[in-house]
Amino acid sequence: MEFRIIKSPSEGTLDILRRRMGTNCKTDLDSADAIGLVQGRMIEMICAADIAEKAVGVTVEDVRGSCPQNMILIAIFGDTASVESAIKEIKIKMEEGKTL
Amino acid sequence: MEFRIIKSPSEGTLDILRRRMGTNCKTDLDSADAIGLVQGRMIEMICAADIAEKAVGVTVEDVRGSCPQNMILIAIFGDTASVESAIKEIKIKMEEGKTL
Amino acid sequence: MEFRIIKSPSEGTLDILRRRMGTNCKTDLDSADAIGLVQGRMIEMICAADIAEKAVGVTVEDVRGSCPQNMILIAIFGDTASVESAIKEIKIKMEEGKTL
Amino acid sequence: MEFRIIKSPSEGTLDILRRRMGTNCKTDLDSADAIGLVQGRMIEMICAADIAEKAVGVTVEDVRGSCPQNMILIAIFGDTASVESAIKEIKIKMEEGKTL
Amino acid sequence: MEFRIIKSPSEGTLDILRRRMGTNCKTDLDSADAIGLVQGRMIEMICAADIAEKAVGVTVEDVRGSCPQNMILIAIFGDTASVESAIKEIKIKMEEGKTL
Amino acid sequence: MEFRIIKSPSEGTLDILRRRMGTNCKTDLDSADAIGLVQGRMIEMICAADIAEKAVGVTVEDVRGSCPQNMILIAIFGDTASVESAIKEIKIKMEEGKTL
Numbered sequence: 001m002e003f004r005i006i007k008s009p010s011e012g013t014l015d016i017l018r019r020r021m022g023t024n025c026k027t028d029l030d031s032a033d034a035i036g037l038v039q040g041r042m043i044e045m046i047c048a049a050d051i052a053e054k055a056v057g058v059t060v061e062d063v064r065g066s067c068p069q070n071m072i073l074i075a076i077f078g079d080t081a082s083v084e085s086a087i088k089e090i091k092i093k094m095e096e097g098k099t100l
Numbered sequence: 101m102e103f104r105i106i107k108s109p110s111e112g113t114l115d116i117l118r119r120r121m122g123t124n125c126k127t128d129l130d131s132a133d134a135i136g137l138v139q140g141r142m143i144e145m146i147c148a149a150d151i152a153e154k155a156v157g158v159t160v161e162d163v164r165g166s167c168p169q170n171m172i173l174i175a176i177f178g179d180t181a182s183v184e185s186a187i188k189e190i191k192i193k194m195e196e197g198k199t200l
Numbered sequence: 201m202e203f204r205i206i207k208s209p210s211e212g213t214l215d216i217l218r219r220r221m222g223t224n225c226k227t228d229l230d231s232a233d234a235i236g237l238v239q240g241r242m243i244e245m246i247c248a249a250d251i252a253e254k255a256v257g258v259t260v261e262d263v264r265g266s267c268p269q270n271m272i273l274i275a276i277f278g279d280t281a282s283v284e285s286a287i288k289e290i291k292i293k294m295e296e297g298k299t300l
Numbered sequence: 301m302e303f304r305i306i307k308s309p310s311e312g313t314l315d316i317l318r319r320r321m322g323t324n325c326k327t328d329l330d331s332a333d334a335i336g337l338v339q340g341r342m343i344e345m346i347c348a349a350d351i352a353e354k355a356v357g358v359t360v361e362d363v364r365g366s367c368p369q370n371m372i373l374i375a376i377f378g379d380t381a382s383v384e385s386a387i388k389e390i391k392i393k394m395e396e397g398k399t400l
Numbered sequence: 401m402e403f404r405i406i407k408s409p410s411e412g413t414l415d416i417l418r419r420r421m422g423t424n425c426k427t428d429l430d431s432a433d434a435i436g437l438v439q440g441r442m443i444e445m446i447c448a449a450d451i452a453e454k455a456v457g458v459t460v461e462d463v464r465g466s467c468p469q470n471m472i473l474i475a476i477f478g479d480t481a482s483v484e485s486a487i488k489e490i491k492i493k494m495e496e497g498k499t500l
Numbered sequence: 501m502e503f504r505i506i507k508s509p510s511e512g513t514l515d516i517l518r519r520r521m522g523t524n525c526k527t528d529l530d531s532a533d534a535i536g537l538v539q540g541r542m543i544e545m546i547c548a549a550d551i552a553e554k555a556v557g558v559t560v561e562d563v564r565g566s567c568p569q570n571m572i573l574i575a576i577f578g579d580t581a582s583v584e585s586a587i588k589e590i591k592i593k594m595e596e597g598k599t600l
Contacts, residue, residue, distance in 0.1 A: 002441070002443050004443050004444075004446075004447050006446070006447060006450050009450055010450050010453035010454055011453070012449060012450075012453040012459070012460050013446060013449050013450040013453055016446060016449055016462045017446065019462070037443045037446060037447070038443075039441065039442060039443040041102070041139065042139060042163075042173050043102050043104055043137045043138075043139040043173055044104075046104075046106070046113060046116060046117065046137060046173075047104050047106060047137070049112060049113050049116055050106050050109055050110050050112075050113040053110035053111070053112040053113055054110055059112075060112050062116045062119070063442075073442050073443055141202070141239065142239060142263075142273050143202050143204050143237045143238075143239040143273055144204075146204075146206070146213060146216060146217065146237060146273075147204050147206060147237070149212060149213050149216055150206050150209055150210050150212075150213040153210035153211070153212040153213055154210055159212075160212050162216050162219070241302070241339065242339060242363070242373050243302050243304055243337045243338075243339040243373055244304075246304075246306070246313060246316060246317065246337060247304050247306060247337070249312060249313050249316055250306050250309055250310050250312075250313040253310035253311070253312040253313055254310055259312070260312050262316045262319070341502075341539065342539060342563075342573050343502050343504055343537045343538075343539040343573055344504075346504075346506070346513060346516060346517065346537060347504050347506060347537070349510075349512060349513050349516055350506050350509055350510050350512075350513040353510035353511070353512040353513055354510055359512075360512050362516045362519070402541070402543050404543055404544075404546075404547050406546070406547060406550050409550055410550050410553035410554055411553070412549060412550075412553040412559070412560050413546060413549050413550040413553055416546060416549055416562045417546065419562070437543045437546060437547070438543075439541065439542060439543040463542075473542050473543055473546075
């Protein structure tokens with residue numbers, strides 16, 4: 001899994017994300033202070049999305065949308081502190097989940 | 101093969117799964133207590149789906165739906181105990197099947 | 201190449217196969233006692249399909265159908281003994297064919 | 301590159317090939333005694349197709365048709381001797397072409 | 401990540417880029433003195449696009465457009481000095497971002 | 501990067517190329533004495549196309565057309581000497597470009 005955080009994303013970056021999320025996107029991207037990006041294998045990303053969804057102050061989107069590949073990317077939108085804390089949560093809980 | 105279990109899946113996680121399962125999905129996702137995820141090569145996943153289908157208390161869905169790739173993901177829905185036991189069954193029987 | 205045999209396939213497993221074989225499927229899946237699965241590179245699978253087609257008591261289907269990838273999967277339907285013997289035949293003849 | 305020859309192909313095998321060649325196929329498959337299959341990277345396969353096209357007694361088809369991938373497969377149809385000689389030609393000429 | 405700069409791009413090169421960027425392209429390609437190309441994994445490319453968007457004198461486009469793959473390419477258009485400086489910025493900031 | 505030259509391409513080979521280039525093709529393939537093929541990663545191929553476009557006596561086409569993958573193929577059409585000189589140019593200039 002790989003992680004990146006973009007603070008104060010530019011309008012062009014939001015455009016690229018919008019085009020790749022298609023019409024399923026339920027988040028108002030313009031109000032997001034920060035974007036957390038998490039990329040990994042599909043099975044991991046569904047678990048990561050669930051962990052982030054249960055964190056406070058963030059919304060989660062599946063970036064690929066209509067053309068699923070094995071390796072996918074999720075974006076986590078919110079204020080910087082919430083995005084950082086959601087990503088921290090993912091790192092901890094996914095590590096625990098490996099013992100399954 | 102990789103295995104993950106999500107307990108009390110969030111609404112957003114169910115949405116991601118719903119979008120990737122398309123209209124073929126026969127399970128009422130909202131009533132599932134837990135989701136078992138199994139990812140592997142297609143030939144393994146068809147066998148794994150068959151083992152889970154024969155287990156009690158769970159339903160099985162092919163997550164990718166319309167755009168098959170070599171590596172696919174199945175989701176097993178049910179109460180936590182049933183999902184855990186179906187995944188245990190898959191691990192045991194797939195190991196046996198290797199001797200073919 | 202990888203091989204698996206599913207005896208008395210569940211209805212859900214047949215559904216997954218049906219959805220991935222599309223409308224080209226000429227076999228009555230419900231009457232099959234067993235399913236042999238063979239996965240490999242496309243060139244091998246066309247040869248394997250030909251060997252199985254020439255075996256008795258089985259029919260052969262191309263599981264991927266509409267979206268060909270480099271790695272494909274064929275399913276061999278019939279009673280358990282016929283499926284097992286078709287798969288044995290594939291193993292022997294493909295080994296011989298390597299000397300080409 | 302990989303090579304395989306199927307002698308007296310079964311009707312089911314011709315069906316799999318027909319479905320994957322789409323409507324661009326100009327060869328009458330039913331009159332072919334043998335099928336030569338050559339699989340490799342796209343750049344090699346275009347050269348291989350050209351070599352086979354210039355050989356006598358065979359026709360060449362691009363098996364993938366509508367959904368090109370990096371790795372593709374061509375089929376060479378004709379009587380057994382012509383197919384074998386076309387494949388021999390490909391092996392020799394492609395080896396020479398490497399010195400480019 | 402890989403980087404290339406094309407100075408005074410030919411009309412044919414702009415055509416290839418135009419076809420692959422689809423109708424989402426907001427840049428007037430004909431007025432670009434230079435094109436910076438950056439290729440990498442999707443998560444990196446979204447960050448790289450954000451860095452370039454925040455640089456002066458350039459616009460950024462997602463070359464793949466409609467059919468996202470895991471590995472994508474962005475193009476940075478502008479005068480040569482601006483493109484070179486945007487690419488330099490990407491190299492420096494992406495290196496810093498690794499410490500996340 | 502890989503390079504191949506086909507001299508006096510057969511009609512069947514031109515057909516395979518035509519089908520894979522779609523309706524964007526601006527070259528009259530029938531008047532080409534030779535075809536130069538160059539396969540590589542997308543970022544390299546856009547640079548290679550630009551180098552060939554700036555060479556004399558050749559036209560360049562993007563073979564994949566509608567379904568871009570990470571690895572793509574360009575075809576260079578012209579008389580044999582021009583195609584050979586364009587490919588030589590690509591080899592030299594791409595090597596220089598690596599120092600970026």
